Structures are given as C-alpha cells and as structure tokens.
Amino acid sequence: MARWLITGCSTGIGREIARAALEAGHSVVVTARRVESVADFTDEFGDRAVTVALDVTDKEQIAAAVRTATDAFGGIDVLVNNAGNGYLAAIEEGEDDQVRKLFDVNYFGVVDMIKATLPGMRARGAGHIVNISSMTGLVANPPNGYYSSTKFALEALTEALAQEVKPFGIKVTAIEPGAFRTDWAARSMWESATPISDYDDTVGSRKTMIKEFANHLPGDPRKAADAVLMVTGLDDPPLRLLLGRDVLKAVRDKLAAFSASIDEWASVTKDVEFPRG
Numbered sequence: 001m002a003r004w005l006i007t008g009c010s011t012g013i014g015r016e017i018a019r020a021a022l023e024a025g026h027s028v029v030v031t032a033r034r035v036e037s038v039a040d041f042t043d044e045f046g047d048r049a050v051t052v053a054l055d056v057t058d059k060e061q062i063a064a065a066v067r068t069a070t071d072a073f074g075g076i077d078v079l080v081n082n083a084g085n086g087y088l089a090a091i092e093e094g095e096d097d098q099v100r101k102l103f104d105v106n107y108f109g110v111v112d113m114i115k116a117t118l119p120g121m122r123a124r125g126a127g128h129i130v131n132i133s134s135m136t137g138l139v140a141n142p143p144n145g146y147y148s149s150t151k152f153a154l155e156a157l158t159e160a161l162a163q164e165v166k167p168f169g170i171k172v173t174a175i176e177p178g179a180f181r182t183d184w185a186a187r188s189m190w191e192s193a194t195p196i197s198d199y200d201d202t203v204g205s206r207k208t209m210i211k212e213f214a215n216h217l218p219g220d221p222r223k224a225a226d227a228v229l230m231v232t233g234l235d236d237p238p239l240r241l242l243l244g245r246d247v248l249k250a251v252r253d254k255l256a257a258f259s260a261s262i263d264e265w266a267s268v269t270k271d272v273e274f275p276r277g
Contacts, residue, residue, distance in 0.1 A: 003073040005029040005065065007056055007113060008083030010037035013132065013180060016225035017080055022049055024229060029069045056083045056109030066116045075124060078232050079117045081110040082132040088143040088210065089192035090203040098190055099146050106150035111157065118165065125169040128232050131158050133174045135247035139254050142203045162239055173237050175228060178244025180219030219244050
C-alpha cells in the first residue's frame with residue numbers, strides 16, 4: 001500500500017481521489033484550506049487518514065503537511081496536486097491582483113508542493129507526482145484565458161519534470177479532465193469584477209453558459225478518481241491522461257487544425273535560414 005498526500009480535498013475530484021485511495025487500503029494525508037471540511041475522513045478511516053490544513057500558497061503550511069506525512073507514514077509515495085481555482089474574464093477584463101493570485105494557487109502552489117516532496121522521493125528512488133490539469137490546459141477558449149494560462153504552464157512543468165526525475169525512478173502524470181460535475185464553477189470560481197460591456201455577447205455569454213450548466217456536466221468525479229488510482233498503479237503510466245469525451249474531441253480537433261496549419265505554412269517555416277553552401 002502507498003502513502004499519499006492530496007491537495008484540495010474538501011470537494012469534487014480531490015475529495016473523491018482521497019476516498020478512493022483510502023477505500024483501496026492506502027494511507028492518505030487529506031488536506032484542505034478548512035481542515036474541518038475533511039474531518040469525516042478520520043472518523044471513517046481512522047489512522048490511515050490524517051487531515052491537515054493546507055493552503056498551497058503558504059510555504060510554512062506546505063512544509064508542515066510534508067512533515068506530517070513523514071511523521072505519520074514515513075514519507076510520501078504519491079503526491080496529487082489537485083487544489084486550484086477558476087477565473088472567468090476576458091483578457092482585457094483581467095484584474096492584476098486576481099490573475100497573480102490565480103497563478104499563485106494553480107501554478108506556484110504546485111511548484112512548491114513538488115519542491116517540498118521531491119527530496120524524499122529522490123532519497124527513496126521512487127514516487128509518483130500527479131498534477132490535475134484540465135482540458136483548458138490543452139485547448140484555450142474564452143472566458144478561461146487566464147485559467148488556461150495557469151494550466152498551460154502546468155503542462156510545461158509536468159512535461160519537463162517527467163524527464164528530469166525519470167532517472168530517479170519517479171513518475172509524473174498530468175490528468176486532463178473535461179467538464180466534470182464539481183463546484184469548480186461555483187465555490188472555486190473567481191470572476192472579474194470589472195466586466196466590459198463590449199464583450200457581453202461573446203465572453204459574457206460563455207460565462208453565463210458555464211455557470212448555468214455547472215450542475216449538469218457529464219463527468220463523474222468518482223470515475224476520475226478511479227482513473228487516477230489506476231494510473232498510479234502502472235509501471236509505465238502515461239504522461240497525460242485525458243478524461244472525458246469532450247476533452248478527447250477538443251484535443252483531436254486542435255491537433256488536426258494545428259497539423260493542417262503547419263503543412264499550409266511549411267514553406268515559410270523553412271525559408272528563414274541562411275543559404276546552404
């Protein structure tokens with residue numbers, strides 16, 4: 001059985017991953033900004049569930065969570081970076097402080113969790129880091145431009161990290177959920193407080209659609225959790241795992257369009273070098 005640390009477990013996919021791991025017999029450090037929101041895990045699973053208050057933008061809390069995992073279980077075998085927030089805004093509407101806060105949670109929080117966990121994994125010569133990314137980390141559309149930017153950055157981090165730590169026996173996977181029925185569009189969603197009316201019919205209408213359909217999305221968070229458990233049990237896990245028919249179609253459409261564009265402009269692409277002697 002493995003020793004897990006999961007961020008953002010109060011609701012949604014993070015909570016389901018924690019439950020699935022515990023039900024499978026693993027030991028889990030279950031974290032949330034409000035630790036009372038995950039207190040029921042200890043009641044149900046006893047000593048195999050240790051609950052910790054964790055805001056991933058607080059380095060002292062990160063260090064404390066890792067120490068707790070070491071004290072309780074002897075280390076961390078699986079780190080799941082799930083904590084995150086959304087932000088709905090046209091690019092022009094983006095508020096500097098909110099955008100920077102978004103990056104602090106969705107990107108730099110992940111970086112700091114990884115930095116705090118990797119020394120132990122390297123020392124043991126094993127481990128698995130799972131970054132919960134998003135369909136919007138592969139395909140960007142309004143009004144998620146800034147949110148997508150955090151996830152695109154997470155994709156690059158994941159891709160480079162996987163190559164860096166492979167020689168140490170450490171695995172890295174990005175999970176790419178499509179539209180799942182969580183509170184991402186409710187409690188975890190931020191929105192620009194400075195809307196611009198010129199965007200009402202484009203960005204604004206998509207904001208409304210996202211909020212209206214939040215409780216009717218097709219993805220089942222428990223099935224996402226089961227997929228994460230499956231991946232962490234593989235000797236050779238994928239670098240990326242897409243979850244949902246919507247993300248599968250969106251990525252295939254993007255790749256087809258990208259490939260066609262590359263072919264269309266290939267002559268310009270190649271005609272930028274000095275003449276070959």
